[in-house]
Amino acid sequence: MTALDGSTAADFDPSAAATEATTAILRDTLHGTDRGVVVDSPPGAGKSTLVVNTALELAAAGRPLMVVAQTNAQVDDLVLRLAEKNPDLPVGRLHSSDADAYDKALDDLPQVRTSSKAGDLAGLDVVLSTAAKWAHVKDVEPWQHAIVDEAYQMRSDSLLAVAGLFERALFVGDPGQLDPFSIVGSEQWAGLSYDPSASAVSTLLAHNPQLPQHRLPVSWRLPASAAPLISDAFYPFTKFRSGTSHGDRALSFGVTGDGSAHDRVLDEAAASGWGLLELPARHTPRTDPEAVQALALVVRRLLDRGGVTVSERSPDPAPLTADRIAVGTAHRDQAAAVRTALADLGVQGVTVDTANRLQGREYDVTVVLHPLSGRPDATAFHLETGRLCVLASRHRHACIVVCRAGVAELLDEHPSTEPVQLGVTVKFPDGWDANHTVLSHLSEHRVSYRP
């Protein structure tokens, strides 16, 4: 993988690099002697594809497999992808006993058996469920193999609850996204190798440092305009590249801009991949009405102006529809306020959610409310690297950030002050640094707006 860091774009073949990495991962997983294999994957590097392919290979090799994901949506998504790739593979979907425990689309697939009891699914090639559900399974024969998806978002204690169910496992995840959290203090265990509030991977590696670690070197989602920034800001020691180059993707509008700030920021984002719509500096409540309104107007104009995207996926331009747009916020009440504002403007079908819920999702264009916009302070929550990383890495074409002026000054006034805990590996880069990197890049694409 040395070619990655030293080479120029011209002699870098993303497909070859990705294939090389995948081959090594499959080799270690299928034929290696270690009980675990860890794969780090930057945003949009084909993590799900890797999980599906590995599952199929393991099934083909006749090894019973359990798959652990973190949310029901992730599990359902994996089941559908497996079914798409191999419609003959018998798959089990273990689910909770709640109503609507799984996607009803699974009921239409004859090879997928769903049940809330692990016993009913015994003998199937692949059984998938959430970590929370697996934790309640007991008195079963351990599986030979497991794949743990989104392992960096899984907490150490939830791995503890399921690790007895498998003999060997492949852990896949994105170290740059949001760390797991707990709603009560856990400083008491900080520094212990098995700190229950730490991520599953950090506990796993603390106890098994010899495990092979791989990483996927190419982001297929992020465009050439975004990959270098995200890589520098959030993955400074494990750089990755974009799978496409500058000419491969384009965003354009059928309707010319009317000269308003909203249209100008859209034009800037279409041309450069980034746009910053900056409102005047002001301390505001979380649901800053002006910022929310500005955000909603940007989305409205994005749809009204007939956006068209061109990408490597198809030779023909595709219209930019509402389902290919997402709005990201830090807090749930902000998301709710944006939803209301969008509904008032008659916009439907646009995803509006918090960073936590946007993890793992992909859109053509994202519009983001900056986590520090209008705040009088910069808390650890708002500075968390993963939050900004998730918000700034969901897009295939362009990302537009709406923010109050003054965030750079706010950052300078609030250096990170979290107490240093003995024995805890310091995480790099810290949120403060990453925020500054992203902000200075965004400032080159700034459009000022006075409501």
Next chain:
Amino acid sequence: MSLIATLARLQAVQSGRAQPMATVRHRRLSERPLVFVPLTTAGEAGAPLGALVGTDRGRPRLLVVPQPRDRELRFAFLAELAEVVLPYVESFAEETQAETRNETDPETGKKVKVEVELCVDAPQLIVPSRAGVEFVRLLGRSMRFRRTAEQDPDTPYPAPPRVPLLGRWLTHFGERAHVPGSAQLLAMTELLGRHWATGQSSLEDQHLGALLSWIDPPVGTSGAEAAHQAELGRDKEGQLLCPPAGPATDPAFDNRLLAPAIERFDRARTALQAAEDGLDADDRLGELAAAQREIAALIESRTRPTWDAVWRGLDLLRTLPEAPRSAERWTRDLWSYTGHRDRVLAGEPPQPRRDDAVTAARKLQRREEAQARLEAQEALDDPLVMAGRRLTGEAFVGEVTEAVMTYTEDKRPRPRPLITVWTEDQPHLGAGAKVYRSLQGKPQSAEFIGYEEGGVVLRILDKMGRGKEPDEGSVPTKGDRLCWTLFEHDARGGAKLPDAEQTPWTHGGPPGEPTAEQPDPLTPEDVL
């Protein structure tokens, strides 16, 4: 900070008085709490300087370490502390009631009912501030691995007999203080801060004197002025009028009063050791006693105002009626106390220095459950707390404008009434969201169907009895005013964790046979 807390603080600034954040008291206060006001020595973590402790407001017991760097004197202090605290803690151990508990029979693996004892009341420790809670934990940690001469005749510095046991109990209280909603060890500043919002920052709220000034200012002054005076006011000698609640002391006190007094004590002690004859020794013993009395008076002068402030805080809190659901949380404290009593009686070793992987995970899970339970219970007990949840879109109150009966299409149809609730709140209801209301103390759940002209449409799902027709009173009718929450009313149990002997390879494998923890080894750094 939530919107309602910000609003309350703004109102406090405007009015000059703290504003209520609760209409009921959300923690059980014991009839007979033990108040503990410790002071620590500056620069020497874990070297106590003195304390006021006791259950009688008018007659606190003053404990003093005249020379905190002297191990013997510290042990004497801890032995005295054990004399006060342990009889109090143990006084709740005798009176028990019989309870039944479900346990798994180790031989058959079946669930069986077992009759067990539950203490009917439990001790409650009150310290002035959060730092006091941490100090209790630290004291516990410093004592529980000590050995007495009886346990180990060769130990170089044997601890007085009851000191290790005191360490175990203080450790228990310190651990319990991490459990949300527990009332075994409480910090007065946190108790007051839960029930009132002041016009100062939450950092300043950690000053007990300032906090009380906001809540109950002297007649004729505003809370802001009184708090300012409490924080900064000094007398002619430059000493704070309202000494900090500790355990840390004011540097001006340390430098100008305490240090010279300790020096006089040291001199008197050296002189006594050098005394040549009995008459001489008598004189010098008198000087030593005088020096000791002087230090004791200094310590009392710094702790007594805090002692009184803690009791004043208790008075203020007792003006609020107790929240109904705090009894349920107190019962959990009773179980915890009874459990530790049994472990001590059974001769189990002290709590280990570090939790093993399974214990740590289990504690974290239980605390998260306790936090979720506490948040739900506080909201259900208190309309003011619920108002905060309504403001954040996590609950809504409204009037039922329509109720239509529908049934499931099963062989045995079950009732699934649809109700429409008109509300001015703005709940964050997503498709298929579940909402809950309290029906005779039990949560009844409903599914969010959508918005209609008349308001929020819900389908009631349960608590309607077994028949086709719902039980009397189990379905809301037109005109009812109801409060629905988007959060569950009780916490769900967490994942089932393996036994410690079955710790998996990902977490380092089984910890092995538990070995008795050794006392802390003596190192050259141990100058105390």
